[in-house]
Amino acid sequence: MAEPGRVLVLGATSAMAQACARLWAGRGASLLLVGRNPDRLEAVAADLRVRGAARVETLAADLAPLEGQGALLDQAWARLGAPDVVLLAQGLLADSDACEASAELTARVLQLDFTATALLAQEAALRLARRGAGTVVAISSVAGDRGRQSNYAYGAAKGGLSLFLEGLRNRMFRQGVRILTVKPGFVDSPMTAHLRRNALFASPETVGRAVVRAVDRGRDRIYVPGFWLPVMLVVRHVPGWIWKRLRL
Amino acid sequence: MTPESWGRIPRLRPAAVVPLHWAEPAALAGRAAPILAHGLGRSYGDACLNEGGTLLLTRGLDRFLALDEAAGTLTCEAGVSLAEILTLVVPRGWFLPVVPGTQHVTVGGAIANDVHGKNHHRAGTFGGQVRWLELLRSTGEVLRCSPDGNRELFAATVGGLGLTGLVLRAGLSLRRIATTRVAAESLPLRDLSEFFAGSAESDQRFEYTVAWIDCLASGARLGRGILHRGNHAAGPGPLAWRSGSRLSVPFELPFSPLGRLTLGAFNALYHAAHRGAGARAVEARGFFFPLDGVARWNRIYGRAGFFQFQCQVPPPAAPEALRALLATIARSGQGSFLAVLKNFGAAPSPGLLSFPREGTTLALDFPDRGERTARLFRELHAVVADHRGRIYSAKDAHMSPAQFAAQHREALPAFRAQVDPAFSSSLWRRVTGG
Numbered sequence: 231m232a233e234p235g236r237v238l239v240l241g242a243t244s245a246m247a248q249a250c251a252r253l254w255a256g257r258g259a260s261l262l263l264v265g266r267n268p269d270r271l272e273a274v275a276a277d278l279r280v281r282g283a284a285r286v287e288t289l290a291a292d293l294a295p296l297e298g299q300g301a302l303l304d305q306a307w308a309r310l311g312a313p314d315v316v317l318l319a320q321g322l323l324a325d326s327d328a329c330e331a332s333a334e335l336t337a338r339v340l341q342l343d344f345t346a347t348a349l350l351a352q353e354a355a356l357r358l359a360r361r362g363a364g365t366v367v368a369i370s371s372v373a374g375d376r377g378r379q380s381n382y383a384y385g386a387a388k389g390g391l392s393l394f395l396e397g398l399r400n401r402m403f404r405q406g407v408r409i410l411t412v413k414p415g416f417v418d419s420p421m422t423a424h425l426r427r428n429a430l431f432a433s434p435e436t437v438g439r440a441v442v443r444a445v446d447r448g449r450d451r452i453y454v455p456g457f458w459l460p461v462m463l464v465v466r467h468v469p470g471w472i473w474k475r476l477r478l
Numbered sequence: 479m480t481p482e483s484w485g486r487i488p489r490l491r492p493a494a495v496v497p498l499h500w501a502e503p504a505a506l507a508g509r510a511a512p513i514l515a516h517g518l519g520r521s522y523g524d525a526c527l528n529e530g531g532t533l534l535l536t537r538g539l540d541r542f543l544a545l546d547e548a549a550g551t552l553t554c555e556a557g558v559s560l561a562e563i564l565t566l567v568v569p570r571g572w573f574l575p576v577v578p579g580t581q582h583v584t585v586g587g588a589i590a591n592d593v594h595g596k597n598h599h600r601a602g603t604f605g606g607q608v609r610w611l612e613l614l615r616s617t618g619e620v621l622r623c624s625p626d627g628n629r630e631l632f633a634a635t636v637g638g639l640g641l642t643g644l645v646l647r648a649g650l651s652l653r654r655i656a657t658t659r660v661a662a663e664s665l666p667l668r669d670l671s672e673f674f675a676g677s678a679e680s681d682q683r684f685e686y687t688v689a690w691i692d693c694l695a696s697g698a699r700l701g702r703g704i705l706h707r708g709n710h711a712a713g714p715g716p717l718a719w720r721s722g723s724r725l726s727v728p729f730e731l732p733f734s735p736l737g738r739l740t741l742g743a744f745n746a747l748y749h750a751a752h753r754g755a756g757a758r759a760v761e762a763r764g765f766f767f768p769l770d771g772v773a774r775w776n777r778i779y780g781r782a783g784f785f786q787f788q789c790q791v792p793p794p795a796a797p798e799a800l801r802a803l804l805a806t807i808a809r810s811g812q813g814s815f816l817a818v819l820k821n822f823g824a825a826p827s828p829g830l831l832s833f834p835r836e837g838t839t840l841a842l843d844f845p846d847r848g849e850r851t852a853r854l855f856r857e858l859h860a861v862v863a864d865h866r867g868r869i870y871s872a873k874d875a876h877m878s879p880a881q882f883a884a885q886h887r888e889a890l891p892a893f894r895a896q897v898d899p900a901f902s903s904s905l906w907r908r909v910t911g912g
Contacts, residue, residue: 245499269502270500270502273500273501273541273543273555274541276541276542276543276544277541277542277543279544280542280543280544280545280566281542281566420497420499420538423497427479
């Protein structure tokens, strides 16, 4: 999508979504922003208009429920027109201590990060397939490549999402719809505000540039920053009997 | 990493560091006092530090809200940097009417320190270009302040060192430019009297004037330097902006390479290179922000860090005061490679505590050499006090409470009445004793 196009952004107030949207806005794209908080959506929309977007609209909606994805996307399609790119950037991060203290929180993590997002990816891909063009981009995580003691619920949801997207990509290949799985490492954003910053942290802008480039090039899957690709290659091959003893 | 000021000293730890992401009333909810906003950390001493308190990092408030090209105004959140503004508006033929010596400051920081540039004699301060600002008080109230509404709070917030609350958004004036080229000239100055004569003449014909002074020169050559002057060039010409730096200092040097010999050699070379450079067209970026060419240049002073001294002295006493200041600095042998001299214009500043006022301003860096440097600062501050001058709070780490009270005697009661009781800074506690 090097030329101006139409972009549907779900979870539009997330730091990574904003970074991507700014780059598309700078190319003159039209955007529809979906998120929970109308005031924040409006602040993001105003910024994107100044940065060059042809048109920006907002739609306040909760993306966590397990039903209504089709109706929501129909509404988005009607407002924006058929998008060239659908970005799924909503997410919820909770560590294992918090999840073990609350089964309800564990359920919310699994539901938002996996089930609801997978349903949106599926419904969006099916709608794009009618036109035979377009890209669904979903933010997964390196945390989904291996189960770890520190955030296994989040990791399982992201791992499940990555697998779902891989199958969906396979399914959509002959329909002309691309599926891009984005696997960031640590990103300096409100979601990770409780974590100590170190050299592994990337800025949302770094992720944004990588995502926009990957969409332009029709990539299937990217690790951001790129050093996570060899790191996760090694991590995935650590034998289970060693892995279970680690404190990662 | 603990937030630092640009001089990297004093090192003062806040109890909490909170990155802000949304310009909304909840930004202050539940924050433990004393609170202070911290943007890009370009003030030098302790104006942007808050030992034992809460530092709110404002860089996440980085959204533009509106660009009105008919009115020539830009509205944005307070954490937007001037570099980001220039990147947006320059290709459309706009520029900021007042820019300081670096573009890497936030709008909130530029307001809180009421910064000035090389065109102060024409355009006044940054605060004069602020049409309005939105201030969040610790009560949760959001107040729109301008020269027309909530006037007292506006005057206290501009140049108010971040003590009146958290600036959320601001409306700024822009100015037209035809190109990013600047028609620049360099005029060699043999001594201090040539600075005053050259400035008086140049300020009539040039929007931007600033002198670089070799502070190691003494005796008959005291005040030897170069006067840089320029105007925005007439078009047509390029209109492009690049805010990044090609070079960077990747880590702090274990010791400072800036000794008397290296500085002397640098100063002599710089003087030779610019002598008779005459008239030429230069890019605005290098003309306005020469030091931005090297990112994180503050690390070259090494682990010890450095101080900046910037003072202002009123017109009748200025030549005598500057002679005394430059002689003291030359004698100490501690001066930096950059001493900047400029005449401020007569326009009154919009802020109660704004630094600029008619007269001459001198600014230079000193690597911290402990007690020697502290003694030099006491001597310099004494000269400033003798001539009823001012010290720039945004650069300061040494000013005495007596000096602060003296230089803001008339405005201080009105300012105190507007301070938000939940806000404070290490600077404020140091210069007011509480």
